Amino acid sequence: MGDGQRKQVFDAPEYRRRMRRVKQRMYDRGIDILLVTDPANMNYLTGYDGWSFYVHQGVIVVIDREEPLWFGREQDSNGARLTTWLTQENIRPYTDDYVHSPTKHPMEFAADVITEVGVGKRYIGVEMDNCYFTGQALECLREGLPQWKFKDADLLVNWVRVIKSDAELRYMRMAARIVEKTMQAAIDAIAAGVREGDAAADVYHAQISGTADFTGDYSAIAPIMPSGIRTSTAHLTWTDRRYEPGDIVLLELAGCKNRYHAPLARTLVIGSASSALEDTARAVIEGLNTVIDFIEPEITGEEIEEKWREAVAGSAVVKMSRIGYSFGLNYPPDWGEHTISLRPGDKHLLKPGMTLHLMPGIWEKDFGFECSEPIRVTESGCEPLTNFPRKLFIK
């Protein structure tokens, strides 16, 4: 058996372009070596794709080395060979006695690799607030690299990821086709008397079986689909309960292709909507439409939020949390990129090729409403990635 199944999600020039952009940022910030522990950033620079992020692993970018290095658990190293563009010498596996051990830590191994490739260098950047880069990882690395100066390189790669290439957008459009089918599957499945879990099963089936042309991947957030009083809060999933007449159901779902997402939220009510829900739906959808018309390059995140606030000013809707964020390539626990947030204070200018999830979710004391849109910033405005009616669904 050969490498016939070696997966080429992008061609080598795409990865090299990404590396050049990351190195420019390293250079600007005086970083000789960047330790990347965010699984999405690891994938972005190397193609590495495996559910191995429950152990410590990383990608090491050396400013004057063409290829980055991957380090991880030995049993995942064939995965690195099969999914990355790296040559064998840059795949550095550690033995299993480093895993979940009271006496050894994988960052000791990483420090050794960094010492080896970092001769004559001094400044290391680490992703300080990335989940998967633990307090222990930081301390262990500091101990193993006593001569090195540490710099916070959190989000350094994320800020390169924020503008999508045509090749990336191709996968995001595939994800958009998947989420349209998935949302329809959810709406079709939900009815009074049906178990929430059976509707969730149909959602997953649609999300993974995809279309006739391509299947889907697991999304970085599980389907969020609470009903009834549980719609009063974000991030709940489903239960064994059977839907009842009058239930509101939130549906925050995503399609995913090659780790690229298209998230989409809609709300459904079984039977008839209360006037409070109808009023909320009307205001939110009008606000969302206003924002979509407004977005163009060279405006800031806070200007968009301000426009939203003006649009809903005549209604009872008050949203205290951000109304959207940048998204794209990701792994659990989040499809957001943690860069741009549409809220007061966000001074980032939008650029063509950015992708935002416009998500003005409303969670009141006893019910919620969600209607969202994933969009791409174009040269002159913005383009919704999905085509799904923006309305309150009634069944």
Add this chain to the structure above:
Amino acid sequence: MGDGQRKQVFDAPEYRRRMRRVKQRMYDRGIDILLVTDPANMNYLTGYDGWSFYVHQGVIVVIDREEPLWFGREQDSNGARLTTWLTQENIRPYTDDYVHSPTKHPMEFAADVITEVGVGKRYIGVEMDNCYFTGQALECLREGLPQWKFKDADLLVNWVRVIKSDAELRYMRMAARIVEKTMQAAIDAIAAGVREGDAAADVYHAQISGTADFTGDYSAIAPIMPSGIRTSTAHLTWTDRRYEPGDIVLLELAGCKNRYHAPLARTLVIGSASSALEDTARAVIEGLNTVIDFIEPEITGEEIEEKWREAVAGSAVVKMSRIGYSFGLNYPPDWGEHTISLRPGDKHLLKPGMTLHLMPGIWEKDFGFECSEPIRVTESGCEPLTNFPRKLFIK
């Protein structure tokens, strides 16, 4: 609408027993306040259940306070009200400007809460190597609590979780029923010409729709189901590829109920097996059966691994990584508990009520084989939680 959907996964006495055990360990280690950031540990002590772990959140256990405190994002605080046994005053939401912000960090908020409830106290325990407790979280907390002494309390709660109550085992048995159905669905779906993603869709559907009596929850690890050369490594999922005659397919799946897992691995070959695969399968299954017969209370993790090594000694099978680990309640990215590992050096004594995933996965240069069993340690031996043929499946 009231709290009719407030979910009672366990009764209050169960949570209070857990709190008492955690407090004894805190007392033994001289910890006044324990900051719990592991989502499974948060759930274990409070019941909190939401996909909100992509932002900083936690549970604060004060040694002389009956109830712990939950802190998290405002939009998740109704979720805390609906899923935990905590009274309102112990649910502490932070505003959205703390989320993914370049200027504010949620651990500043946590430090304020700890200062408030920790008057006269001095020693704080943090889960140093828990993913979700980032390097930045540690530094931020140290800055916000300059008078406090920090202790590493990593796995403190995990070591309480390691022995399961009857109430927990009830959910694990439900998860076992689900994974049996899920494994059968995978075997039924896989055939030459079928897209891997379509088989994965059937796996998810079975995993979530569960049985006639209960539905399932999302598992902490996505279905691991590589085929062909991709079976040479752990932790790969599926692709768009269509299965081909001769393909080996690894199936590492789980059922999940109320966050309690039952993982199970089997291997299938389409057509006929090579003699190398047959030999590996025979040795691994014999080794697994030997270990199941051997396990009883008061033996160590390393003794079990030694028994395994003896059993496979006459074969070509050499396993350099652990052959099993403790599992149970969990969230992504892992269903393992990071406590007991069955490997040389592990001196932990097994006790009745522990649950282990016996998982001697073999990943050779060009193929893999997996056959596993989730078991419970009993008073006199061990009991497999699932009932599924231990063999190489041929289709």
